[in-house]
Amino acid sequence: xxxxxxxxxxxxxxxxxxxxxxPAALLAQASGLxxxxxxxxxxxxxxxxxxTVSEGPLSPALQFAARVAFIDSTTLRTWDKNxxxxxxxxxxxxxxRLAWIVSDMLRFAATQKPVIALARTASELLGKxxxxxxxxxxxxxxxxxxxxxAPPDYxxxxxxxxxxxxxxxxxxxxxxxxxxxxxxxxxxxxxxxxYNTTDDGCNCIPAVDNPEVSTAEEATWLNDNDIIFGIxxxxxxxxYPRRIMEVRELVNDTLGGRDLGIxxxxxxxxxxxxxxxxxxxxxxxxVLRTSGLLSRSNKVMYDLNTYSVFDTFIGRAVNxxxxxxxxxxxxxxxxxxxxxxxxxxHPQTTVLLERYALGRNPDFRNGRDADGPIFPVGDxxxxxxxxxxxxxxxxxxxxxxxxxxxxxxIALSRGENVSxxxxxxxxxxxxxxxxxxxxxDASGNDxxxxxxxxxxxxxxxxxxxxxxxxxxxTRLWMP
Numbered sequence: 001x002x003x004x005x006x007x008x009x010x011x012x013x014x015x016x017x018x019x020x021x022x023p024a025a026l027l028a029q030a031s032g033l034x035x036x037x038x039x040x041x042x043x044x045x046x047x048x049x050x051x052t053v054s055e056g057p058l059s060p061a062l063q064f065a066a067r068v069a070f071i072d073s074t075t076l077r078t079w080d081k082n083x084x085x086x087x088x089x090x091x092x093x094x095x096x097r098l099a100w101i102v103s104d105m106l107r108f109a110a111t112q113k114p115v116i117a118l119a120r121t122a123s124e125l126l127g128k129x130x131x132x133x134x135x136x137x138x139x140x141x142x143x144x145x146x147x148x149x150a151p152p153d154y155x156x157x158x159x160x161x162x163x164x165x166x167x168x169x170x171x172x173x174x175x176x177x178x179x180x181x182x183x184x185x186x187x188x189x190x191x192x193x194x195y196n197t198t199d200d201g202c203n204c205i206p207a208v209d210n211p212e213v214s215t216a217e218e219a220t221w222l223n224d225n226d227i228i229f230g231i232x233x234x235x236x237x238x239x240y241p242r243r244i245m246e247v248r249e250l251v252n253d254t255l256g257g258r259d260l261g262i263x264x265x266x267x268x269x270x271x272x273x274x275x276x277x278x279x280x281x282x283x284x285x286x287v288l289r290t291s292g293l294l295s296r297s298n299k300v301m302y303d304l305n306t307y308s309v310f311d312t313f314i315g316r317a318v319n320x321x322x323x324x325x326x327x328x329x330x331x332x333x334x335x336x337x338x339x340x341x342x343x344x345x346h347p348q349t350t351v352l353l354e355r356y357a358l359g360r361n362p363d364f365r366n367g368r369d370a371d372g373p374i375f376p377v378g379d380x381x382x383x384x385x386x387x388x389x390x391x392x393x394x395x396x397x398x399x400x401x402x403x404x405x406x407x408x409x410i411a412l413s414r415g416e417n418v419s420x421x422x423x424x425x426x427x428x429x430x431x432x433x434x435x436x437x438x439x440x441d442a443s444g445n446d447x448x449x450x451x452x453x454x455x456x457x458x459x460x461x462x463x464x465x466x467x468x469x470x471x472x473x474t475r476l477w478m479p
Contacts, residue, residue: 034184043145043379050146051127054095057152065089070101070157076165079114087117090122097151099125104158106136107185108165124448138371144378168192171307176319186294195287205290207250214348216343221354224340229271233258239342240350249290261288263312265299266364268466274315274329296469297375313470331458333433341430381468381475392467393434393459395421400471411479421475434459
């Protein structure tokens, strides 16, 4: 994007006056429509009634105001009277769709003057007071909860704001099956180091490629009560200590003769394992990396080879070459348990070396995230507390189901049946795993005498807020 000289204040004033009073602008304000999907009583109770939402294109004058306020200020790295006048025009338009771009600007605003002006504009657009300590968080939560539509050409504005502020994202911000409203900055830079450069430093969350491992006996640095994520593939088992995963967040590994990409989202309490081999012809093994972006508080991962972005929770490529090939990675189960129980039931297990923890031992759940999600998530399904641990799985008929972990664990310990459709939970190595009553599980182990289904079952643990957001139609098992 080329830099343009500052516009004169008189010219800006004239154009913004046209923005406020032009017939096109007035027509846009008069043609407001209420969101087609009615909001739940829970949303209304917590966030209030939504504003009227305009539809159709922005008027030329309002497009000009948006460019001055959002694009020029980011490109030229300036904030002056031109931007103030442009924001005033945007606020008076009463088009709540523009609040999404205001939110993006707030995420990167570094000084008090633009923050105050942007907060004032958000208040005008949404009809709420956002004079708060964390304006970006509150504005974004409101937009998410009300499901306010994005403005026309939203990706163009968002791409400029994000890629100018943080280099390295240019290839990620392209059109695809992505709801760009949900994408925010997680506060870290992209991990774009080459494959097999695990030990190279970066100002990012550094993934591990082809990790070195030790036997259980050699892993004297782990305490029996340390949390690990256990994976078993084709009879070979491995432990991924949470202490390592909280500072690495992604591991590209090979286990049981299968290639795996293993993301861990500390914000969602979810470790998942995706097979990255046996893919359709012409697709090279994806090398998964952390982008530094979030989608409703879930890490956004991408493939280093093609820069295709994945929905981390689902494993589906959502833009780039792999999305064009409609790639969705298959999952295998991850068992969240303690090291002592895992090694007792899997005495031949291997475990990642201590050095991958980089000398750190964070406990984000009981520290940083103790009071709930630290990034905006909008409305949260009220059926369970936000940080309730659930075991999530997908039935053979495609229905997502969540089992509250504590309740299910007690029931299973009593010998009770915990199941939904073909999904059958079982205790294993101190954790819980979903098996398939009608076929093989994702590790390749046959869980029934007669295989009658081609469905492959996998499960993993996650916070309720995360599972219910990515599977809003989820069923909730209760005894």
